[in-house]
Amino acid sequence: MTETPSRVDLTTITSLCKRRGFLFQSSEIYGGLGSTWDYGPLGVELKRNVKDAWWRAFVWGRDDMVGLDAAILMHPDVWRASGHVESFNDPLVECRDCHQRWREDQLSEAKCPACGGELTEPRMFNLMFETYLGPVKDDASIVYLRPETAQGIFVNFSNVLTATRRKLPFGIAQIGKAFRNEITTGNFIFRTREFEMMEIEYFVKPDEGEEWYRRWVEESRRWYADLGVNEARLRVRDHDPAELSHYSIATSDIEYLFPWGWGEIQGIANRTDYDLRAHSSGSGEQLTYFDNETGQHITPYVIEPSAGVDRAVMTFLTDAYTEEQAPTASGKLERRVLLKLHPALAPVKVAVLPLSRNERLTPLAREVHDKVRRSDAIRGLVQYDDAQSIGRRYRRQDEIGTPLCVTVDFDSLDDHAVTIRERDSMAQVRVPIEGLVAAIKERLPG
Numbered sequence: 001m002t003e004t005p006s007r008v009d010l011t012t013i014t015s016l017c018k019r020r021g022f023l024f025q026s027s028e029i030y031g032g033l034g035s036t037w038d039y040g041p042l043g044v045e046l047k048r049n050v051k052d053a054w055w056r057a058f059v060w061g062r063d064d065m066v067g068l069d070a071a072i073l074m075h076p077d078v079w080r081a082s083g084h085v086e087s088f089n090d091p092l093v094e095c096r097d098c099h100q101r102w103r104e105d106q107l108s109e110a111k112c113p114a115c116g117g118e119l120t121e122p123r124m125f126n127l128m129f130e131t132y133l134g135p136v137k138d139d140a141s142i143v144y145l146r147p148e149t150a151q152g153i154f155v156n157f158s159n160v161l162t163a164t165r166r167k168l169p170f171g172i173a174q175i176g177k178a179f180r181n182e183i184t185t186g187n188f189i190f191r192t193r194e195f196e197m198m199e200i201e202y203f204v205k206p207d208e209g210e211e212w213y214r215r216w217v218e219e220s221r222r223w224y225a226d227l228g229v230n231e232a233r234l235r236v237r238d239h240d241p242a243e244l245s246h247y248s249i250a251t252s253d254i255e256y257l258f259p260w261g262w263g264e265i266q267g268i269a270n271r272t273d274y275d276l277r278a279h280s281s282g283s284g285e286q287l288t289y290f291d292n293e294t295g296q297h298i299t300p301y302v303i304e305p306s307a308g309v310d311r312a313v314m315t316f317l318t319d320a321y322t323e324e325q326a327p328t329a330s331g332k333l334e335r336r337v338l339l340k341l342h343p344a345l346a347p348v349k350v351a352v353l354p355l356s357r358n359e360r361l362t363p364l365a366r367e368v369h370d371k372v373r374r375s376d377a378i379r380g381l382v383q384y385d386d387a388q389s390i391g392r393r394y395r396r397q398d399e400i401g402t403p404l405c406v407t408v409d410f411d412s413l414d415d416h417a418v419t420i421r422e423r424d425s426m427a428q429v430r431v432p433i434e435g436l437v438a439a440i441k442e443r444l445p446g
């Protein structure tokens, strides 16, 4: 495959995100907390839209899936049975000179990437955050912040099965926060210690595991492509046997070509019956499925598509970033920055812009804004903006990825029509205010 270099560098994306209110550094006025980020007014919309698009595609859009929202804190035995207390480790090495710490498996050479110094022998470092349940801080009250949402699904397997009377194959989907005390973080929201996951545990008959695994790899990849991600910047990478996690017999990563190179945005694993068996023996509850056809209790295999919400946000933002030369109203060419976000993801769906701030135009523009904003047909933010020239307002909306701008001008007072301007093509079309909501809906897929 020929590599399509990413168009934008990390600094450009990071500063756009801060300037326009997608992301802020956490606790910034106190100097910030290492690699933790807060989603601002636009970021929170984008992130919600990503999660909604995922839920629509994989839960509402299918008849073999149900949802779950399990607690972050779980009984500590869950993590003993799952193998996380024992094996959820990364190899930590420290530089003997500058004392920086690194993840050994991410180093290309056996020396400190910062100063070239000698490194210590690796020691295994457990990534789970610990805290205490209740007022007494002793070993008996230790609980963990979950490092993945998956275990909440496994321990509820029988509850869901009994409540929903599902037949194999079926899946349980969940979106929620996860925490990992990563040794090194960085690349903006790509690797943080607190992040959000969108996970599916898909239960199948053991002999159908391989087939479903392949299907889920392709369906997962397609989700990003369907939401507009350039397929030349997406690839599937199969893990070598030596790379596999303790629970997996096959894993593939979906990777995106970020400004710094290929990075994992989602993993798909064939976890076999490892987890259900582990929790059956850990809890004493038999987490099995009664197969009517054979009259036997079986332990299903599990295929797990596991995606990071923040990495998906990062992918959509990076991929959508575009710079081009575009004509201004006077015909002069000017640099235009736009986010070509899929309309389903765009934080602001429509901006209503009076041609100028004017006592005759403002009431009509406000009326148009209310009409669009209150319509059930448009799911998302509808902004009103009358500050500065219309050209600058178009550019401001382009830069945050708003698919449609509606302009109310002086002709609107007579012909009761407005202009819809489309972000990517900048094409403009005149529509009657009466049919405006329908015209917008037609142009906003998803």
Ligand code: ATP
Pocket: 180, 182, 189, 190, 191, 192, 193, 194, 195, 196, 197, 264, 265, 266, 267, 306, 307, 308, 309, 310, 311, 312
């Ligand atoms: P990596 O190899 O990058 O550490 P991983 O293989 O440990 O990732 P998984 O356990 O497969 O990651 O987690 C599933 C998904 O969760 C990843 O594909 C990624 O999108 C997301 N994810 C994992 N760790 C982080 C993190 N520290 N920050 C943000 N997202 C993360």
